Amino acid sequence: MGRGDLSDAEWARLVPHLPRNIGRGGRWKCHRKVINGILFRLRTGIPWRDLPTRFxxxxxxxxxxxxxxxxxxxxxxxxxxQAGADAEGRIDWSMVGVDSTVCRAHQHAAGARKRVPRVPGKRTRPAWHRPDEALGRSRGGLTTKIHLASEGGRRPLALLITPGQWGDGPQMIPVLERLRVPRPAGGHPRTRPDCLSADKAYSSRRNRRYLRRCQIRHTIPERRDQRTHRRNRGSAGGRPAGFNRELYARRNEVERTVNALKDFRAAATRYDKRAYVFQGTVTVAAVRLWLRA
Incomplete structure (x- = not known):
């Protein structure tokens, strides 16, 4: 076993969830060797063509x-x-944090084709091809933003990538809608944490209204301009937003999850041209974190 490869215990947890075969034709080659190659590239960020021959x-x-x-x-x-961990009681639902991080896009990530060649009888663009490819341009160059929800054990529950210039607040609801942990015993998947924490960027009426509708307790500090606007409106401005400093102190958990996710160089810097491939790369990093736990 090489450095960074799957251990026997990790492989035993992962193998029941892997596809059995291709579906037509031959069979998959050794899953473990190929996945170790994917993890090696994820950890080092090298080009695919430079993978060692042992993979x-x-x-x-x-x-x-x-x-x-x-x-x-x-x-x-x-x-x-996640479903297996939840069945064993290893997911801390008492506090789920939402946050985002910006990843610089390498020059090799730019230049993806804007249009897919038309094929008779098929759609012109596959479902996984985004028109923006999740690339945003700023003074620093091309960037991609990773939005995530993390549980108290500092492991990702849901992931979403957007262009780097997109705001954090409008992406809170799409991230929470991706939070679906199945129940092996049957029933609806779990989608609601006991409490949610986020910083001032997520403070908006739309987000708070969504959390109240879903009956999710939350601790989100109110921005100064929102607080001033509410006071200027008097009784029409409504009540102050609830905020618990002791619970908000646990927001460091999602920040530490971001740091653990960006320990993988292929996730900290985007080298993939297609957005769906980079989404898969970030998901593999999340899978690795869950296997280590």
């Missing part, structure tokens, strides 16, 4: 990662691991 052909490793990113296999694996 097999680089094209096989890349095609497996690209295909599983496109068809949602990595997402299914992540949810399966």
């Amino acid at each position: 097999g052909k680089w094209q096989t490793v890349y095609d497996r990662h690209r295909r599983w990113s496109a068809d949602g296999t990595w997402e299914k694996i992540l949810r399966s691991l």
Whole structure:
């Protein structure tokens, strides 16, 4: 076993959730060797063509990662691991934090084709191709933003990527809607934490109204301009937003989750051209964190 490869215990937890075969034609080659190659590239951030030969052909490793990113296999694996952890009581639902982080996009991530060649009888653009490819341009260059929800044990529960210039507040609801932890015993998946914490960027009437409708307790500080505007309106401004400093102190948990996620160089810097491939790369990093736990 090489440095950073899956241990026997991690492989035993992961193997029940992997696809059995291709579906037509031959069978998958050794899953463990290919996944170790994907993890090696995730940890080091090297180009796919520079993968060591002990992982097999680089094209096989890349095609497996690209295909599983496109068809949602990595997402299914992540949810399966979360479901197993929830069944064992290893998910801390008492506090879920929402935050975001900006990732610089390498020059190799730019230049993706804007249009897909038209194929008779098929859609012109596959469902996983975004028109913006989650790339935003600023003074510092191209950036991508990762939005995530993290549980108290400092592991990601839901992930979303957007262009770097998109605001944090409007993305809170899409991130929470991606939070779905299945229940192995049956029933609806769990989608609501006991309490949610976020910084001032997520303070808005729309977000607070959504949390009240979902009956999710939250501690989000109110921005100064919002507080002044509410006071100027008098009784029409409504009551002050509730805020608990002791619970808000646990917001460091989601920040530490972001740091753990960006320990993987291929997630800290975006090298993938396609947004769905980078989404898969970040999901693999989340899977790795759940396996380590």
